[in-house]
Amino acid sequence: MKLITTLLLCSGLLLSLTQGEDAQEIDCNDETVFQAVDFALKQFNPGVKSGNQYMLHRVMEGTKTDGSPTFYSFKYLIKEGNCSAQSGLAWQDCDFKDAEEAATGECTATVEKRENEFFIVTQTCKITPGKGPILKDNFPCIGCVHAISTDSPDLEPVLKHSIEHFNNNTDHSHLFTLRKVKSAHRQVVAGLNFDITYTVVQTNCSKERFPSLRGDCVALPNGDDGECRGNLFVDINNKIANFSQSCTFYSEHLLEPLSKKCAGCPKDIPVDSPELKEALGHSIAQLNAENSHTFYFKIDTVKKATSQVVAGTNYVIEFIARETKCSKESNTELTEDCEIKHLGQSLNCNANVYMRPWENKVVPTVKCQALDMTTLIRRRPPGFSPFRTARVQETNAGTTRLLNACEYKGRLSKAGAEPAPERQAESSQVKQLPQQ
Template sequence: GKAPILKAYFPCIGCVHAISTDSPDLEPVLKHSIEHFNNNTGHSHLFTLREVKSAHRQVVAGLNFDITYTIVQTNCSKERFLSLHGDCVALPNGDDGECRGNLFMDIKNKIANFSQSCTLYSGDDLVEALPKPCPGCPRDIPVDSPELKEVLGHSIAQLNAENDHPFYFKIDTVKKATSQVVAGTKYVIEFRARETKCSKESNTELTEDCEIKHLGQSLDCNANVYMRPWENKVVPTVKCQALDMTEMARRPPGFSPFRSVTVQETKEGRTDSDFIEDVVAITPPYDTGAPDDLIPDIHVQPDSLSFKLISDFPEATSPKCPGRPWKPASWKDPNTETTEFSDFDLLDALS
C-alpha cells in the first residue's frame, strides 16, 4: 500500500478573519468611530457604545477593520459637553442606533482611512433630569476645605482694594461655598468680613497677624471668583453690605430695659437710699394689719422717677408681701398739706 499523505494547512495571512468583539485591538477603532459619529451628526446629545455585534480584521500593508456595533444616547448634551467622559451615562429611554464602519490603520498605527454608515432609532422623549454627579453643575464645598484658601485670598484682596475704609478687613466666617466647572472653575462664596486693627496707611497689605477689631465694622459679602490656572487667570468680584452694629450687639438673657435707663442727675446731698425711697414710695401701700403709727407718712414727689412705665410692661400692680395684704393709701398733696416729718428711717422699717 501507499503511505498516508500529509497535508499542511497554512493560515491565509491576507484574508479577512473574524476577531473577538472584546479584543483590545478594537479600542482605538471604536473610539474613533464613535467620536466621528458624535462630531458629524445633528443630534442634541452625545452617544456612547452599547455593544459590538461583529468585528473582522485583514492584514495588508497595515490593518483593515470591518465592525458592526450599536450606540445609545447619553445624558450629556452637546451644548454643555464637547466630548464623552466618564460621567456620561446611557439613558434607558434615549435614542439608539446601529453602525457599520470600515477603518484602515497603516503600519505606524495611524488611521489613514475611515468610513461608516449609521441608522438611528427614536426612543422615548428625554424627560429625565441629569443624574448626579453632574460635572457642569455647582457642587458644595466644605467651608473649611483647603481648596478655598487661594480663592478666599483673592476675595479679601479684592474687597480691600475696592473698599475705601482706612483699615483692612479680614474674613471672619465662611457661610457657604460652591464650585462649578465652566471652561475653568467658578467659585461662589458667602462670607462675613470684620475690620482689623491694621490701617492701610501703615501697612502695605493684609497679613495673617492682623487682629480683628472688637467693635469694628462687619460686612456680609458674596464673592464670585473665576479661575483658569493654565492661563494664570483670576477674575474676582465681591459685593458686600455693611451690618448695623445693633445687629451685632445682642441683649443677653434676662436683660432688663431699666438697665439702659439713664438716671437723672440727683441734687447735691441725695444718696442712693434717697432714690430707693422714691421708688418704694410710688407704690401705694396696703393695710398690713399692723397699727398705722408704726409706718410714717411718706410724701410722693410726682414724676420723681427718671423713667416712664410703658404700655407693654406687665401690669403695674403692687408687690405683695407674704401673708400681709396691702391696701391703697390716700394721697396727700405736699403743696397743700404739711405733715411733720419723723426721724424714723424708712430703711429700718423695710428691714
C-alpha cells in the first residue's frame, strides 16, 4: 500500500464526531480539541518518574458525546521532549528530543468536560523507547474518575440521600422512590466524589400522610417518573459534605417539581419541544435577513432553550446554524428542502425572541459567531494553530474518526513568530485507508 505525505494548514476538518447519525465537524482551530488533549497529557507527565517529559506529537482519532457533561474520547501519539520530568516546565516549553533517541508512545484517553473544567475518566499509554520493545504498558491514573457497578453497596447511602433530597425539594403531592441506577462513577480525592444517574418513580405514599419514604411505599405503574443526576462528595469522615442534583421528568403534567414555583422565572425547555418551533422559525428568518452571506442558513442543532412569562413569552435559545446549498439569488426564502453543505460555514447563535401572540407581536434578536472564530488558546497569538493536518479517510461506517490526523507543530520561538523549523514535528506519513 502506498504511503502518502500530506502537509496542510488547519483549514480542513479535524473531527467528524457523531451524536447518533448527525455528524459534527470541528476545525483544527477549535480550542476545545487542543484543551482536552493538553489536559490529558498534563495528567500523564507527572507519572513519569525518571527521564524526560513527553510532548504531543499527533492526535489520531476521536469521538465526542454531547450532554451534560460532554465526553471526549481520543487516541494521541506522544514523543519524548528535552525537558526532564522534574523540571516543572509545561510540555509546550520543551523541544522534541532527537528522533533516534526519543521514546514515543500511544495514549488512549476519555476526558469529561463539565462546565469549564476537564476531568480524566480513563487514560492508558504504551511507551516505546528509542530502540527496543514496549517498555511500559499501563500508567495508573490516580485520582481519575472510574465507573463502578450500579449494584455497589457503596452507593446505598449516596442514593438514600439523593432520594430524600428529591422528596424534600419537590412540590409533588406524593413521595418518589428509586427505580433504577443507570450509571455510577467514583473518584478518589481527599474523600470520594460520586457521579450517579438514576431514575425515580412516584409511589402510592402521599406527603400529606407520610413524612418520609417507607418500605411499604409502592411504585405506581402509571405514576410520574423521571431521570436524575446527582453529584456528591463524601469526606474522609464518611459524611456527605457537598451535594447537587438535577432532574428531568417524562410526564407532561409534571414540569417543574424540583423547585418552588417561581412565577415569571425562566424555565428550561426540552430542545425538541414543539413549543420552540415558532420561536426558532423567527430566529432563523432574522439571521438570514441580517446575514449578508450568499446562501441561506438553517438550524442544525438546538443546544439549549428557556422561556419566561413576561406579559408575553420571552425565549432565549442557543443553537448551531449551518450554511445550505440554497442561494438567496435563486430562492426567495429558506425551505425545508434546502440541504446543508457538508463543508459549509457553521455559526454558533444566541437568539432572544419576545412574543405576544394576542397582539401578533414578535421581536427577534439573533447574534452569531463563526465556529472557527473561537477565542484562541492561551499562549497562542492570533492566527496560530498548534496543529497541522494529515488527511486520512473515514473508516468503518457508524464509527466516527478524525478525518484529519492532527499533528502538533511545536511552540513558537517568540510571540507572533512562526514556529522555528527545528521545533516542528516531522512530516506526517499516514497510510491511506481503503474505502469501506
